[in-house]
Amino acid sequence: METARCIFCEIAQGSLPAAIVYRDSDAVAFLDTNPLFPGHVLLCPRQHHATLPDLPVQLAGPLFTTTQLLAKAVESAMQAEGTFIAINNRVSQTVPHLHIHIVPRKRRDGLKGFFWPRQLYADDAAREAARKAIESEIQKLQANTEP
Secondary structure (H helix, E strand, C coil): CCCCCCHHHHHHHCCCCCCEEEECCCEEEEECCCCCCCCCEEEEECCCCCCHHHCCHHHHHHHHHHHHHHHHHHHHHCCCCEEEEECCCCCCCCCCCCCEEEEEECCCCCCCCCCCCCCCCCCHHHHHHHHHHHHHHHHHHHHHHCC
16 A cells, blocks of 8 residues: 655655666665665665565565675675665654665674664573464464465
């Protein structure tokens, strides 16, 4: 469902300027205007899909193939030692249009506060309960998509 005004849709349509680094029939990639580091790229589908679960399955493969391409390009172009790839779904998603962050990284680059505090399982039983709950939901979702 398209929102009333989506900045990323406008960028994808070419009606809002952006520092485009890549475009094809399915996606557009551009420099983040508020980067973690120079070379921080945002990749989004041209069609409006708010979150990763909303993305049609036929677009998932091409979008992640493009993510691989951009990760290699950003790493090389920015002389980085690696990349950080991230997707927010609703929480911390400042623009409600699916987008993948491709961030160049170097060891000891200072990106520490970006990561969340760890919350360990209380015990093995709690870990197993979480595992079983997720496995059960996967089975339900797969059952609903099978012909």
